[in-house]
Amino acid sequence: MIKLSSELRQFSADIGYEFKDPGLLITALTHSSISSATRSDNERLEFLGDRVLGLVMAQALLDLDAKATEGQLAPRFNALVRKETCADVARSIGIGNLLKLGRSEMISGGRRKEALLGDAMEALIAAVYRDGGFTEAQALILRLWNTRITSVKADARDPKTALQEWAQARKGPPPNYVELSRSGPDHAPQFEIEVRLHSGEAAQAKAGSKRQAEQAAAKLLLERLGA
Known part of the structure; x- marks a missing residue:
C-alpha cells in the first residue's frame, strides 16, 4: 500500500479530500519529465480532468443564471476553464511546490510554469474523480473555484x-x-x-x-x- 508523505497528507487535508488510493494523487503531481516504466505521469489524468472540469463548470453556470443565453455562457465558461485559470487555482493551493519534476524542468523553473500548473490542476481533478466519483470531484471544483464562478463577468471574453x-x-x-x-x-x-x-x-x-x-x-x- 502506497503511503503519502506528511506534506501530501497535509495537502489532502487542505483541499478537503482524503484519497483511498494515494497513488492517484502522486500520479497527478508527476510530470512527464520524471516518468518512467514504473512511474506514470499525469498526462492521461490531465486529459480526463479537463473534461470533468468542463462538465462541472457548464452545470454551475446554468444553475447560476437560468436566463443566460449560450452566447453569454460561452465566454464565461471559457474564462473559468482556460489554462491560466487552472494555473491560478493551482497556485492558490500550492501545487507547484509538490510537483515531481525532472532535473531539467526544475532548473528551468517548472514549478512556476503556467502550463505545468494548469495541467497538474486538471490531473488533480481527475484523480479525485477516479478515486471518489463525480460528486467528490464536483465538490472539489466548486470549493476551489468558489468566487471565481459567482464573480465571472457577464462578458468574460479574453x-x-x-x-x-x-x-x-x-x-x-x-x-x-x-x-x-x-x-x-x-x-x-x-x-x-x-x-x-x-x-x-x-x-x-x-x-x-x-x-x-x-x-x-x-x-x-x-x-x-x-x-
Whole structure:
C-alpha cells in the first residue's frame, strides 16, 4: 500500500479530500519529465480532468443564471476553464511546490510554469474523480473555484478575442501581434509584445509568457480605444 508523505497528507487535508488510493494523487503531481516504466505521469489524468472540469463548470453556470443565453455562457465558461485559470487555482493551493519534476524542468523553473500548473490542476481533478466519483470531484471544483464562478463577468471574453471582434466590426483585418523583445533567464523570461491595428493604433506590454503579454497588450489597446 502506497503511503503519502506528511506534506501530501497535509495537502489532502487542505483541499478537503482524503484519497483511498494515494497513488492517484502522486500520479497527478508527476510530470512527464520524471516518468518512467514504473512511474506514470499525469498526462492521461490531465486529459480526463479537463473534461470533468468542463462538465462541472457548464452545470454551475446554468444553475447560476437560468436566463443566460449560450452566447453569454460561452465566454464565461471559457474564462473559468482556460489554462491560466487552472494555473491560478493551482497556485492558490500550492501545487507547484509538490510537483515531481525532472532535473531539467526544475532548473528551468517548472514549478512556476503556467502550463505545468494548469495541467497538474486538471490531473488533480481527475484523480479525485477516479478515486471518489463525480460528486467528490464536483465538490472539489466548486470549493476551489468558489468566487471565481459567482464573480465571472457577464462578458468574460479574453482581451484578444474582444479586440479581434472590435476590429472585425469595423471591417478591418485581425490585430497583428509582434514580439519586440525577450529578456531574462530561461526559467523566468519576460516577453514584450506589441499589438497593432490596420488603422495604426498600437499598444505594448510585458509579461512572463507570450500569451500573457499579448493579452495584456490587447487589454491596454482596448482601454485606449474606449472599447
